[in-house]
């Protein structure tokens with residue numbers, strides 16, 4: 248069951264997007280997807296508490312014409328069940344810079360070459376609170 252979907256956005260390179268939500272108690276996994284559509288994702292940001300064989304691991308990937316790209320894994324996992332979390336995203340033609348809670352940064356290459364972000368959707372165990380430009 249998909250969560251919140253935001254469309255018709257026009258987030259330009261260099262603008263910083265803040266996604267805030269409540270991580271559910273007993274959370275297994277949540278995903279924040281940014282791009283053009285469900286099948287063209289600049290970034291799929293998947294926080295896995297315990298999912299797909301991963302424990303407390305962030306899996307990032309891109310999607311083009313419905314096909315997954317190359318995963319990037321991050322073991323700095325600053326999310327806790329039952330707390331509010333905010334993740335910041337800044338992108339340009341080269342990469343997406345992800346700022347995690349506690350300000351650790353992860354860089355993910357822009358494989359899609361997408362310039363503007365028009366679509367954001369949140370799936371899984373994160374109750375959406377806000378999406379803002381900061």
Ligand SMILES: C=CCO[C@@H]1O[C@H](CO)[C@@H](O[C@@H]2O[C@H](CO)[C@H](O)[C@H](OCc3cn(-c4n[nH]c(N)n4)nn3)[C@H]2O)[C@H](O)[C@H]1NC(C)=O
Nearest residue numbers: 275276277278291293299306307308315316318370371372
């Ligand atoms: C070792 C066996 C083959 O590799 C595995 O292949 C799986 C299937 O492709 C990989 O999982 C997918 O990884 C994708 C990113 O590369 C996506 O995370 C995909 O899930 C899409 C998704 C998750 N969610 C979601 N998150 N939380 C909830 N409730 N829903 N919504 N859409 C996952 O099903 C999984 O990450 C991958 N594992 C490794 C170690 O490569």
